[in-house]
Every structure is written in C-alpha cells, then in structure tokens.
Amino acid sequence: MSTPTLDKHSAALDAAENGAAHLIKVTFRIRRFNPEVSEDASWQDFELEIDPKERVLDALHKIKWDQDGTLTFRRSCAHGICGSDAMRINGKNRLACKTLIKDINPQKPITVEAIKGLTVLKDLVVDMDPFFQAYRDVMPFLITKGNEPTRERRQSAEDRERFDDTTKCILCAACTSSCPVFWNDGQYFGPAAIVNAHRFIFDSRDEGGEQRLEILNDKDGVWRCRTTFNCTDACPRGIEVTKAIQEVKRALITRRF
Amino acid sequence: MKIHKYDTVIVGAGGAGMRAAIESTKRSRTAVLTKLYPTRSHTGAAQGGMAAALANVEEDNWEWHTFDTIKGGDYLVDQDAAEILAKEAIDSVLDLEKMGLPFNRTPDGTIDQRRFGGHSRNHGEAPVRRSCYASDRTGHMILQTLYQNCVKEGVEFFNEFYVLDLLMQDVDGVKKSAGVVAYELATGEIHVFQAKAIIFASGGTGKFFKVTSNAHTLTGDGQAAAYRRGLPLEDMEFFQFHPTGIWRMGILLTEGARGEGGILRNKDGERFMEKYAPVMKDLASRDVVSRSIYTEIREGRGCGPDGDHVYLDLTHLPPEQLDAKLPDITEFARTYLGIEPYTDPIPIQPTAHYAMGGIPTNVEGEVLADNTTVVPGLYAAGEVACVSVHGANRLGTNSLLDINVFGRRAGIAAAEYSADAEYVELPEDPARLVVDQVERLRTSTGTERVATLRTELQECMDANVMVFRTEQTIKTAVEKIAELRERYRNVSIQDKGKRFNTDLLEAIELGNLLDLAEVMAVSALARKESRGGHYREDYPNRDDVNFMRHTMAYREVGADGSESIRLDYKPVVQTRYQPMERKY
Numbered sequence: 001m002s003t004p005t006l007d008k009h010s011a012a013l014d015a016a017e018n019g020a021a022h023l024i025k026v027t028f029r030i031r032r033f034n035p036e037v038s039e040d041a042s043w044q045d046f047e048l049e050i051d052p053k054e055r056v057l058d059a060l061h062k063i064k065w066d067q068d069g070t071l072t073f074r075r076s077c078a079h080g081i082c083g084s085d086a087m088r089i090n091g092k093n094r095l096a097c098k099t100l101i102k103d104i105n106p107q108k109p110i111t112v113e114a115i116k117g118l119t120v121l122k123d124l125v126v127d128m129d130p131f132f133q134a135y136r137d138v139m140p141f142l143i144t145k146g147n148e149p150t151r152e153r154r155q156s157a158e159d160r161e162r163f164d165d166t167t168k169c170i171l172c173a174a175c176t177s178s179c180p181v182f183w184n185d186g187q188y189f190g191p192a193a194i195v196n197a198h199r200f201i202f203d204s205r206d207e208g209g210e211q212r213l214e215i216l217n218d219k220d221g222v223w224r225c226r227t228t229f230n231c232t233d234a235c236p237r238g239i240e241v242t243k244a245i246q247e248v249k250r251a252l253i254t255r256r257f
Numbered sequence: 258m259k260i261h262k263y264d265t266v267i268v269g270a271g272g273a274g275m276r277a278a279i280e281s282t283k284r285s286r287t288a289v290l291t292k293l294y295p296t297r298s299h300t301g302a303a304q305g306g307m308a309a310a311l312a313n314v315e316e317d318n319w320e321w322h323t324f325d326t327i328k329g330g331d332y333l334v335d336q337d338a339a340e341i342l343a344k345e346a347i348d349s350v351l352d353l354e355k356m357g358l359p360f361n362r363t364p365d366g367t368i369d370q371r372r373f374g375g376h377s378r379n380h381g382e383a384p385v386r387r388s389c390y391a392s393d394r395t396g397h398m399i400l401q402t403l404y405q406n407c408v409k410e411g412v413e414f415f416n417e418f419y420v421l422d423l424l425m426q427d428v429d430g431v432k433k434s435a436g437v438v439a440y441e442l443a444t445g446e447i448h449v450f451q452a453k454a455i456i457f458a459s460g461g462t463g464k465f466f467k468v469t470s471n472a473h474t475l476t477g478d479g480q481a482a483a484y485r486r487g488l489p490l491e492d493m494e495f496f497q498f499h500p501t502g503i504w505r506m507g508i509l510l511t512e513g514a515r516g517e518g519g520i521l522r523n524k525d526g527e528r529f530m531e532k533y534a535p536v537m538k539d540l541a542s543r544d545v546v547s548r549s550i551y552t553e554i555r556e557g558r559g560c561g562p563d564g565d566h567v568y569l570d571l572t573h574l575p576p577e578q579l580d581a582k583l584p585d586i587t588e589f590a591r592t593y594l595g596i597e598p599y600t601d602p603i604p605i606q607p608t609a610h611y612a613m614g615g616i617p618t619n620v621e622g623e624v625l626a627d628n629t630t631v632v633p634g635l636y637a638a639g640e641v642a643c644v645s646v647h648g649a650n651r652l653g654t655n656s657l658l659d660i661n662v663f664g665r666r667a668g669i670a671a672a673e674y675s676a677d678a679e680y681v682e683l684p685e686d687p688a689r690l691v692v693d694q695v696e697r698l699r700t701s702t703g704t705e706r707v708a709t710l711r712t713e714l715q716e717c718m719d720a721n722v723m724v725f726r727t728e729q730t731i732k733t734a735v736e737k738i739a740e741l742r743e744r745y746r747n748v749s750i751q752d753k754g755k756r757f758n759t760d761l762l763e764a765i766e767l768g769n770l771l772d773l774a775e776v777m778a779v780s781a782l783a784r785k786e787s788r789g790g791h792y793r794e795d796y797p798n799r800d801d802v803n804f805m806r807h808t809m810a811y812r813e814v815g816a817d818g819s820e821s822i823r824l825d826y827k828p829v830v831q832t833r834y835q836p837m838e839r840k841y
C-alpha cells in the first residue's frame with residue numbers, strides 16, 4: 001500500500017469538510033418585470049436564511065421554490081459550464097451558479113437584475129436572439145479548402161495553444177452585456193462574437209481568417225471596442241476578452257495571424 | 258395552436274441531437290426542438306474525453322475497445338452494437354477533428370490520448386491511452402463544435418420549445434409516430450410538429466437523485482413521453498454513480514483526474530483501490546470504484562467529521578500538469594470548496610451520473626415497440642436511448658462516443674426514411690393531452706408544492722436505490738414513489754401566466770421524474786442479482802442463468818384507468834465474448 005501523504009490538513013480543507021450549515025439571514029433585492037402583470041419593472045426584496053457557502057443560484061431557487069414561484073430565471077448545469085444564468089449581481093455581470101453568497105458581502109442586500117443591453121422578457125430572462133445572431137454573423141466554424149485529409153489534420157501543441165483561451169467561451173453573454181458600447185448600440189457585434197471569431201482566426205487549421213476579418217472590419221465591428229476591460233472582468237471563464245479583441249484589431253492592420 | 262410540418266424533427270439539441278441534425282439537415286427538411294438553447298445542453302458538462310482506438314500514443318485496436326465495453330457493461334451489452342461503437346469510434350473522432358474540434362495534441366501533432374477507467378490493453382492487461390480529449394472540457398468542445406457546424410449547415414432550431422407529447426397512430430395494425438407536441442416557453446403557445454421521422458435525443462433523467470452531476474433540466478422528458486404512449490423502457494434499473502462528485506454538491510470531477518495519476522484515499526491516507534482492483538486500481542470501472550468508496554465509508558474509513566466522503570488526491574501531480582490537463586475541475590474545487598488542489602486533497606463522493614437504460618433502439622437508432630418490432634419513423638439516440646452499448650455499466654468516455662456514433666446513424670437513417678415516407682395523419686385534436694395537462698396544472702388549486710415533492714423524491718432515491726440496494730430499500734422506494742405520485746395529482750403552481758412560466762415547466766418535469774423513478778424502482782426490484790451499476794446486497798452475485806437479459810418495462814392502463822408497470826425481458830445479443838467473472 002502506498003504511504004499516506006495527507007497528515008496535514010489546511011484550514012481551508014477543514015472548513016470545506018465542515019458539513020454543518022451556518023444559516024445567515026440575507027436580503028435579495030431582485031429586479032422584477034412581467035409585462036403580463038405590469039409594464040413597469042420594480043425591485044422586490046426577499047429575505048431568506050441560507051448558508052453563505054451556497055451559490056446565488058441556490059438562493060434564487062429557494063426563493064422560487066419556497067416563496068414566489070413566479071420568479072423567473074434561466075439555469076441548467078449549476079456549475080458554470082452551460083452559460084444559462086448570467087445576471088447582474090451587485091452591479092456586476094456574473095453567473096449565479098458560480099457566485100457564492102459569502103463572496104459578495106451578504107451583510108447588505110444583494111441586488112440581482114437581468115444583464116443589460118438585451119431586451120428583458122421577464123424578470124431575469126432576456127432575449128438572447130440578437131446575441132446569437134452576432135455570433136452566427138462571424139462564421140463561427142472551421143473553414144478549410146481542398147480535399148479533406150484521410151486522418152486528422154496535424155497541429156502542433158504550440159499552434160493549439162495559440163487560441164486555447166477563446167475556446168473556453170460558453171456564450172453566456174456576460175461579456176457582451178457588460179460592454180458600454182453594446183449598451184448604447186445594439187448593432188455592435190460585441191465581445192463574445194469577436195472572441196469566437198478569434199477562436200477560428202488564430203486556429204492554424206482554418207483558412208477563413210480573411211473573410212472573418214472583413215466582417216469585423218465593418219463599422220459595427222471590432223473598431224467600436226473602447227478597451228474598457230469590462231468584458232474581461234465579466235468573463236466567468238477567465239478569458240482575456242479584451243486581449244483577444246486587441247489581437248483581432250492587430251491582425252486587421254498587419255493581416256498576419 | 259400552431260401546426261408545423263417537417264420531414265424530420267429532432268427533439269433535443271445536445272451532442273446526439275446536433276450530430277443527428279448535421280446529417281439530417283443535409284438530406285431532409287429538419288427542425289430541432291430544444292427546451293434550452295443548444296449550447297446549454299449537458300453534453301457540455303462532460304469532461305474527460307471520447308474513446309477511440311486511434312493508437313496515436315500506444316498500440317490499441319477497436320477489438321480491445323469492444324471487449325472493454327462489453328466487460329465494463331458486465332456482459333449485458335448487446336455485442337453487435339458494441340462492435341459498431343468501437344469500430345466507428347475512430348471515424349467519429351476524426352470527423353469531429355475535421356469539423357474543427359480543438360483536441361489536445363501529441364508532440365507530432367496528432368490527437369493526444371490518455372487513460373480512462375476500464376479501458377485496457379489486450380483484454381485487461383493494463384490501462385491503455387484511448388481517450389481523445391480537449392483538456393478537461395471535451396464535452397464543451399464537442400457541444401460547441403457541433404453547434405458551430407449546425408450554424409454552418411443552417412440547421413433550423415426552435416429554442417425553448419419543450420416537447421411534452423409524442424403522437425402515435427395505429428396504421429393498419431402498425432404503430433407509427435405522427436409527430437410531437439411542444440410547449441413554447443416564451444409565449445405558452447402549443448405547437449404541433451407533424452413529421453415523417455422523429456428522433457428523440459433529449460438526454461438523461463438524473464434529477465430524480467439528490468446528489469447528481471446532472472443539470473436541473475435533465476428530467477427524462479423523452480423517456481416519459483415515449484413511455485406514456487405505450488413504448489417500453491429498457492434496463493432502467495441500471496444507473497451509473499460516478500465515483501468522483503464534489504462532496505454533497507455532486508459536481509462532476511472527471512475520471513481523467515485519475516487517468517492523469519490522481520489517487521483515491523481514505524481517512525488513513527490509504528490508496529484503498531489497490532485492495533479492490535489490484536490491476537486497474539483507481540481506473541477500475543465506475544461501478545466498482547463507487548462501491549469501493551461506499552465500502553470504505555461504511556467500514557469507518559471515510560474522511561471528514563462525519564466520515565461520509567473520501568479524497569481525490571492530486572497533490573502529487575505537478576501544478577503545470579493540473580493547469581494544462583485539468584484546469585476546469587481544479588477551478589471547481591477552488592470555487593465551490595475554497596481549497597487549493599495543488600496542496601489539498603478534494604473531498605468527493607459518488608454522484609448520480611448516467612442512465613444506461615432508456616428507449617430501446619436497434620443499431621440504426623430505430624425505436625422498438627417490443628423486443629423486435631420497429632416503430633417506423635421513430636428514432637432515439639444518446640442518453641435517452643438504450644441500444645444497448647452500455648449494458649449494466651457504461652465506461653467513461655463511451656457516452657461522448659455514443660452520442661456521436663449513434664447520433665450520426667439516427668440522423669442518416671431518419672432522413673433517409675423521411676425521403677420516401679408519407680406523413681402519418683395526425684390524430685384528431687392532436688394537442689388535447691398537452692392542453693389538458695397544462696391547463697390542469699395552471700388552474701389547479703391543490704395544496705401540494707412541486708419543490709416539496711421533488712425534494713422528497715430525491716431524498717428517497719438517494720437513500721434507497723443508489724449504489725447499494727436491497728429488496729427492502731427498493732420496496733420502500735416503490736411505496737414512497739406511489740405516495741408521491743398520488744400527491745402529485747394535487748399539486749399546484751403559483752405562476753398562472755403564459756410568458757416564460759418556469760413554475761409550470763418544473764411541475765411537468767416533476768411528473769416525468771416520478772413516472773421514471775417508478776419504472777426504475779420496479780425494474781430494480783425484479784432484478785434479483787447484482788450486475789454493473791445495479792448492486793443488490795441480498796443478491797450479491799451476477800446470475801447469468803436467470804438475468805442475462807434486458808428488462809423491458811411497459812405502462813399498462815386498466816379498464817378502470819388504473820396504471821401499472823408490466824415487466825418483460827429481451828435477450829442479450831452475444832457474438833464472440835462469453836460472459837466471464839469481472840475483475841479489474
């Protein structure tokens with residue numbers, strides 16, 4: 001048998017293994033909107049007892065399941081991979097399932113509202129169609145010429161690494177809906193679409209880079225970016241969004257990618 | 258009510274649905290209906306890889322892969338289907354690469370491969386590198402790549418359309434599918450989709466468990482719709498518990514972590530898998546590892562103040578390796594547990610992960626109405642289906658493979674069928690069942706709440722039909738589910754509106770979970786043996802004499818309207834592998 005290696009426990013591990021719930025009282029201040037009921041949006045407070053180690057999504061579920069079944073939001077995987085539950089929590093775009101209550105100061109009311117720049121349909125649910133349209137517009141698929149190889153295309157580990165960061169995108173819209181340019185002008189492609197263009201422009205296997213760059217050279221394209229870094233801050237996958245946009249801009253000038 | 262007409266309708270837009278759509282859109286007018294947006298599907302949560310005997314890094318071949326799949330499934334696998342799975346795996350992976358999937362690469366630029374549970378060299382000699390992967394986000398990359406190619410092919414999606422019913426007609430004594438009925442979440446409107454061919458690819462049903470790696474939305478909608486229309490469900494007692502879910506949360510930590518060298522340890526720091534699986538150790542099949550973990554816990558060697566979990570130890574692996582190969586799961590440990598996996602072991606427990614059973618199909622993806630009769634025009638692929646390539650226990654990396662191989666097959670077969678077929682006439686008032694169901698829930702003044710019933714169901718399933726089962730625990734579950742089904746008739750919701758009524762959606766989903774939980778428990782009660790993911794402490798051995806057969810569960814409705822489950826059995830297809838005792 002192999003030697004035990006786990007004699008020392010860190011304080012963090014001890015805390016993680018402490019299963020006892022320490023409930024605290026938290027107020028959630030949620031932006032409600034339902035045009036079936038009223039044309040006006042309004043804030044509504046919900047108080048609940050919850051363990052601060054739980055997610056904001058857990059709190060929203062508790063409210064929906066125990067207090068008000070009409071509270072409406074999208075969610076699916078609950079661990080930050082499906083991209084359903086981007087929302088504005090305490091003024092910042094985050095995924096509700098990746099935000100723990102203890103990390104956002106539960107002493108004060110926690111505000112939750114829909115992401116900005118997309119039409120709110122009900123409570124925290126927005127119209128995602130313009131967002132996905134911008135994504136489709138950048139031709140987000142591998143474009144190649146000539147005959148297909150019999151086996152896989154070869155790609156060096158370095159070439160693969162070149163676009164790794166932008167393959168992580170889960171299309172949650174946290175970046176695009178944090179962008180002040182997008183708020184003011186819904187025609188702008190927005191960071192997420194550019195990230196997904198980047199993912200292919202810098203893929204050594206792809207031969208459609210020029211076409212995508214021309215699309216992004218448009219007046220609503222990459223030049224609208226004002227480098228405010230909101231998108232990078234907002235990305236729940238840690239993608240360096242602004243850097244990716246800068247790389248696309250540079251590629252447009254140098255035509256080298 | 259709106260009526261739409263398509264050649265082919267696909268229900269679900271995860272890996273299987275989109276892989277099918279790419280094929281069927283090229284060949285027929287296709288609509289894809291999904292209750293989410295395509296990129297939200299749970300294929301995206303798969304992590305470790307997709308098996309294929311590419312032999313890029315060491316000797317391997319598809320015959321070894323076939324054997325491992327059959328052995329992994331404890332010989333309940335249909336061997337003709339497993340052979341197709343393993344053989345077509347190679348092209349399946351290459352197809353994805355050509356579609357753009359960014360696999361990790363070997364130094365010479367080919368697709369890199371790593372070890373995974375139950376995959377071995379030469380029929381069990383030693384672990385083999387068979388899993389093709391993209392970091393620990395292979396499912397994400399597959400889902401994105403398939404969606405990208407759907408965009409390229411111009412696949413027509415109906416997003417947030419929730420399919421609630423399958424329309425079946427009797428045509429000259431033959432059961433045929435005529436279409437599906439969907440509820441549009443945004444408006445509350447009901448849509449009927451008439452189609453010559455229908456493919457169910459709506460995913461799993463793990464949400465009837467409490468600790469699960471499954472998304473909130475995995476509620477067995479396709480299985481339930483088929484079952485209610487008289488189609489059988491196969492092998493529903495076989496559910497996989499993945500060994501390494503984050504303790505209490507159930508969030509998946511890939512088996513790839515052990516493929517990269519991670520080790521399971523008990524409170525004494527002991528590498529306990531050496532006792533249970535001397536050759537494959539931490540890379541034994543998932544059912545074996547999950548039982549071993551619970552054995553450690555039951556015998557007092559669990560970790561933490563309550564001794565109710567064990568550790569996944571990655572601390573001996575170089576941080577660069579974790580960053581390159583396992584970045585997402587190490588981040589999950591940081592985010593959700595607040596620990597640093599470079600230096601801390603990760604508290605884990607088995608988590609309800611995957612339904613081996615489902616809607617029975619043949620290898621073309623055609624749905625079976627009984628042991629042999631095909632339902633013309635009706636197909637299923639992915640976790641909703643049971644081909645059966647997974648038998649009593651699925652091997653890791655074989656599900657991403659399954660959705661690609663059988664998604665593709667179903668897409669081609671359905672489109673070819675709809676090219677020549679005529680529409681089956683819709684039944685009179687085709688949406689009646691759905692309209693009644695929706696209106697009943699929306700106007701009910703009952704006193705039961707969805708969340709309460711769902712919590713009771715999940716706690717009952719975790720306590721009674723998880724890794725260890727006995728006659729008594731299963732009977733407890735059967736009784737509790739019956740009680741919950743009765744109380745469900747008295748359920749009401751608070752949201753009475755039409756717009757994005759997720760309160761209503763959850764109520765409907767609960768109804769599906771209750772139906773399927775009952776099928777699972779009743780099927781499990783009748784299987785008086787232990788095989789793969791179904792472990793009966795009162796019958797601890799595999800019994801090939803009496804139970805080398807698939808369970809087929811049918812819903813029966815009596816003259817008085819009473820419902821019951823009738824169990825029948827289907828032979829296992831065996832070709833070249835004789836059942837042997839399973840050792841790892």
